[in-house]
Amino acid sequence: MATIDLVDVRKTYPGGAEVIHGLDLAIADGELLVLVGPSGCGKSTLLRMIAGLETVTGGTIAIGERPVNKVEPADRDIAMVFQNYALYPHMSVRGNLEYGLKNRNTPRDVIDARVAEAAEMLEITPFLDRKPRQLSGGQRQRVAMGRALVRQPKAFLFDEPLSNLDAKLRGQMRIEIKRLQRALKTTSVYVTHDQMEAMTLADRLVVMNSGRIEQVGTPIELYERPATVFVAGFIGSPPMNFIELGAFPSDVQSSLSRQATGADLVGVRPETIVFESPDSDAIRLECQIELIEPVGAESHVHVRWNEQRLVVECRGHPGFSEGQTQAFYLNPSALHFFDQASGQASRAAS
Amino acid sequence: MVENRPWLNVLTHCVLVLGVIIVALPVYLAFIASTHGPTEFLQGIVPLLPGPHLLENYGEVLTQGMTTSGAPPLLNMLANSTLMALIIVVGKISISIISAYAIVYFRFPLRTLAFWVIFITLMLPVEVRIIPTFKVVADLGMLNSYAGLTIPLIASATATFLFRQFFLTVPDELMEAARVDGAGPLKFFRDILLPLSRTNIAALSVILFIYGWIQYLWPLLVTTDPKYYTIVMGIKRMATVADSDPKWNLVMAAVVLAMIPPVFVVIAMQRLFVKGLVETEK
Numbered sequence: 001m002a003t004i005d006l007v008d009v010r011k012t013y014p015g016g017a018e019v020i021h022g023l024d025l026a027i028a029d030g031e032l033l034v035l036v037g038p039s040g041c042g043k044s045t046l047l048r049m050i051a052g053l054e055t056v057t058g059g060t061i062a063i064g065e066r067p068v069n070k071v072e073p074a075d076r077d078i079a080m081v082f083q084n085y086a087l088y089p090h091m092s093v094r095g096n097l098e099y100g101l102k103n104r105n106t107p108r109d110v111i112d113a114r115v116a117e118a119a120e121m122l123e124i125t126p127f128l129d130r131k132p133r134q135l136s137g138g139q140r141q142r143v144a145m146g147r148a149l150v151r152q153p154k155a156f157l158f159d160e161p162l163s164n165l166d167a168k169l170r171g172q173m174r175i176e177i178k179r180l181q182r183a184l185k186t187t188s189v190y191v192t193h194d195q196m197e198a199m200t201l202a203d204r205l206v207v208m209n210s211g212r213i214e215q216v217g218t219p220i221e222l223y224e225r226p227a228t229v230f231v232a233g234f235i236g237s238p239p240m241n242f243i244e245l246g247a248f249p250s251d252v253q254s255s256l257s258r259q260a261t262g263a264d265l266v267g268v269r270p271e272t273i274v275f276e277s278p279d280s281d282a283i284r285l286e287c288q289i290e291l292i293e294p295v296g297a298e299s300h301v302h303v304r305w306n307e308q309r310l311v312v313e314c315r316g317h318p319g320f321s322e323g324q325t326q327a328f329y330l331n332p333s334a335l336h337f338f339d340q341a342s343g344q345a346s347r348a349a350s
Numbered sequence: 351m352v353e354n355r356p357w358l359n360v361l362t363h364c365v366l367v368l369g370v371i372i373v374a375l376p377v378y379l380a381f382i383a384s385t386h387g388p389t390e391f392l393q394g395i396v397p398l399l400p401g402p403h404l405l406e407n408y409g410e411v412l413t414q415g416m417t418t419s420g421a422p423p424l425l426n427m428l429a430n431s432t433l434m435a436l437i438i439v440v441g442k443i444s445i446s447i448i449s450a451y452a453i454v455y456f457r458f459p460l461r462t463l464a465f466w467v468i469f470i471t472l473m474l475p476v477e478v479r480i481i482p483t484f485k486v487v488a489d490l491g492m493l494n495s496y497a498g499l500t501i502p503l504i505a506s507a508t509a510t511f512l513f514r515q516f517f518l519t520v521p522d523e524l525m526e527a528a529r530v531d532g533a534g535p536l537k538f539f540r541d542i543l544l545p546l547s548r549t550n551i552a553a554l555s556v557i558l559f560i561y562g563w564i565q566y567l568w569p570l571l572v573t574t575d576p577k578y579y580t581i582v583m584g585i586k587r588m589a590t591v592a593d594s595d596p597k598w599n600l601v602m603a604a605v606v607l608a609m610i611p612p613v614f615v616v617i618a619m620q621r622l623f624v625k626g627l628v629e630t631e632k
Contacts, residue, residue: 053526074532086523090545099541100531147531 002064002077002154002187003029004050010058011045011211019045021211022059030185032178036198037208038234044159046208047191051080051157064154074103079148080157084164085140087132093119093143094128097150111150118149121180138169145177149184156181158190162197174200195235199223207231229343232267232336238300238311240336241268247308252283256332263337263346268330270300270313278329285310285328289320303328377609384408384603391598407603416600421587422576424604431580432611434499434569435562439555441504447547450513451539455525465514471507476568484571494575503561503568509554516550517543552622560612581608 004027011020019042027033035043048054050061052073060067068076079100087096094115101111119125122142132140141161148156158177162170178201181188192198198205199219207214207222207230215227219235226232232240243266245253256266278284287303287310294317301312301320305328312328320326337346379396386401415423452458453465476483483502492498520543528538569580579587585608588601 051526051530053529073526073529078530080527080530082523082527084521084523086521086527088524088527088542090542090548099528099533103532103537147527 003027003062004155004187004189005062005065006046006050006059007062008059009046009049009056009061011042011049011054012057019211020049023211023213025206025213025216027187027189029187032181032188032190032201032203033206034190034192034198034202034204035206035208036192036195036234037214039193040210041208042211043191043193043208047157047159047189050155050189051078052076077154078157079151079153079155080159081144081148081161083160085132085144087140087143087147089132092129092131093124093135093146096132096143097128097146100147100151114150114152115146118146121149122146137165138173141165141173145180149180154187156186156188158188158192160192161190163192163194170197177201196237199235205235207234209234225345226267226336227345229265229267229338229340229345232338232345236269238270238313241270241273241310242266242338243268243308243310244340247306248283256335256337259332259335260337260346263339265338265340267336267338268310269334269336270311271298272331272334273310273312273328274331275312275314275318275326275328278331282329282331285330287326287328289322289324289326292320292322380602380605383598384600384606386599388597388599392595403599407599408607411600411603411607415584416588416591416597420576421584421604422579424581424584424607426577427579427581427584428607428611430499430578431563431582431608433496434565434580435559435611437496437500438503438562439558441500442506442509442558443551443554445504446507446509447513447544447551449510450517451543453510454514454517455535468507468510471505472511475506476502480567480571487572493572494578496578498572499569499578499580500562503565509558512554513547513550516547520546549622552619556615556619559615563612 004025006023006025006027009020009023009025010018012018023046035046037043045054049056050063052068052071056069060069062068063076063078073080088099091099097115097118098111101114106114115128116125119128122145124139124142124146127135127139127143132143135143141164144161161177162173165173174197177190190198190201192201202219204216205219205222206216209230214234215222215231217225222231222235226235226240229242233242245256245264245266248256248266257263274282285305287305289301289303290309291302293300293302297315299314299317301314301318303310303312303326310328338344339346379398382397382400383391384407385404386397386407387403390397390401411424413423413425415421415426421427449468453461453468487493487498487502490498492501524542525538528542533541564582565580566582566586569578570583570586573579573583581604585601585604588604589596591597
């Protein structure tokens, strides 16, 4: 149990390329924090710096208020779950679970008790004497988590642990990780590029982009009040539509600029666009339907409005046909406003 | 490709049988020759069926050697060869696995240079550098010793290179997981890398054992004391005799005996080879 504090953390590679640009982050005790961002944004590097697998070239990282910049990974009291599991192939599952404890000279009876407990929790007791190669992907993932669990560390670090699993298993394991984390209340940092995984798992979410933090907050905060264009486009599926303010008719423009002064980009969530009985101040867009993607409970309708491509999420199957013209309505109170030059959200003027 | 064409079957079998004959016939002839008396060969006709002198011939070479050509008893030479081959296997594998570990897993100054220097020695086998090597060994007083027989052959890059290539295929995450699990460099090497290299070590052992066993030129140079003769050079000594015909039956007995240990090693290690092929997943 511990907090993790990052103060002005930087990472510069020997070649001179800075990949983490002075980053501050306080992770609360028992929190499940998810780092999310596109590949190459530095999220894995940051996690590996917390783990001690990458050196810190600037700033301080403290785990449980103890600065750990120069501390070996083994002495940081953290456990890590790797993307490709990184199980020791020549050891049995039991051997894999025990290895970290043995290296710390843990007494035999404690090792046995912890292994039994972790195996019970993860339902891998029947496989304890098998080799990793005799297990399926999901089972290996459980063993990898078990290896972290038995150590009873101050913090868990997850590096895209589910990306090698198929979609169905990923959903199951996601729930399991969350349940486990809730039960153990161990501070956890979880890296993923999958925004769905990030949203569902996180207590708090950190969106990263090219070595910087774009926004930190609960998943709902980030979804409802994205601070930047990047966050707005990254969180939510299908992604937010962006329309330049200048594309609207002038009367709409002037009424919108009253809502947010200085904004020149309007963001619209696909699920807030409707096609039926709007109230009077809704903005009407005459669109051409290009493509319909039925997804079961809803349909993603790809439409073209003037030169602009938009995605509309409709409940059920609205019975449009591709190529037809259809009016859609935007609710002005559900719009997001941004300043294109700075990429920042413009707060409502009121 | 599953095809069922009878004439193709016949053809493939013919080719295979031919191949077996080419390899096996000389061995068979050597064995047959070693069971005959000394006079049979002088007529110029090679017998094809075993003769009655099997035990007699083998007994003689094993315990007495061939006094006329100054060859010591074969038992002694077999022991020397075995010892030499084993020292080469153990020495080469232990040195090269450690150096490969250093080159792959540690960042030290001139690391790449070190690797290339090791790599370049691949171009310089013992035969190429034989004169300077002999000079060095002689100056160090290692002539007529097991050290002189083996050390120059131990220093070579092939095994280092092979282990390096293998270590590069081991995922980095394993090393990182071990670091998080509290395993230092030596523990990681002992607990993880060494067990993973088991099949590689087995394969290399076979190759290196045979490499050590068939050494001819080097032992010929550094040993003048019959106590240190090895079997392969011994055969040559038996075949060249002054003022009389070589005793081919005894030479062939020595040849057959010299073949047995490598064959035995290959057969014994074959299980590990196959296991290594099955256990490819890391």
